[in-house]
Amino acid sequence: MRYLSNANRIYKVQKLTMSRKIYRPKALEIEMTYVCNLRCISCAILDDIKKGTFGFSAKEIISILSQLKSIGINYYSLTGGEPFVHYDILRSVIADAPIDLIKINTNGFYFSTPKIVRETLGELKESGFGLRNKTIPAWLNI
Numbered sequence: 373m374r375y376l377s378n379a380n381r382i383y384k385v386q387k388l389t390m391s392r393k394i395y396r397p398k399a400l401e402i403e404m405t406y407v408c409n410l411r412c413i414s415c416a417i418l419d420d421i422k423k424g425t426f427g428f429s430a431k432e433i434i435s436i437l438s439q440l441k442s443i444g445i446n447y448y449s450l451t452g453g454e455p456f457v458h459y460d461i462l463r464s465v466i467a468d469a470p471i472d473l474i475k476i477n478t479n480g481f482y483f484s485t486p487k488i489v490r491e492t493l494g495e496l497k498e499s500g501f502g503l504r505n506k507t508i509p510a511w512l513n514i
């Protein structure tokens with residue numbers, strides 16, 4: 373019974389959303405990991421970082437992104453923790469994501485020289501970063 377009532381509520385929200393009477397998010401940010409190489413005192417999730425919880429696998433993130441696509445969300449960004457701690461996962465997600473990546477929040481620790489930045493951006497591009505982004509609309513203002 374409760375399930376039915378929830379299903380009805382979801383249906384009503386979907387109906388309202390489709391008729392654009394309520395706000396519908398266009399993008400979503402995923403905290404892909406609670407692992408970080410820094411310990412900033414101002415960090416909002418430092419407790420989680422200290423626990424060292426790993427976070428999502430690439431497969432789990434792709435699954436989330438597929439669900440987002442099915443409800444009309446076409447853009448995502450990644451944050452942590454520090455996403456570049458799990459560079460392999462980051463590259464896999466970029467390669468297989470069904471929607472567009474618009475931002476990676478990083479503390480920049482690993483980008484100590486322009487050469488490293490160029491090489492990393494080159495590798496991310498090889499994985500597919502920026503190749504789908506021709507569809508990004510102006511309202512994203514990036």
Ligand code: SF4
Pocket residue numbers: 408409410411412414415416417418421452453454479
């Ligand atoms: S770099 Fe960011 S995620 Fe890491 S401890 Fe500092 S504020 Fe928190």
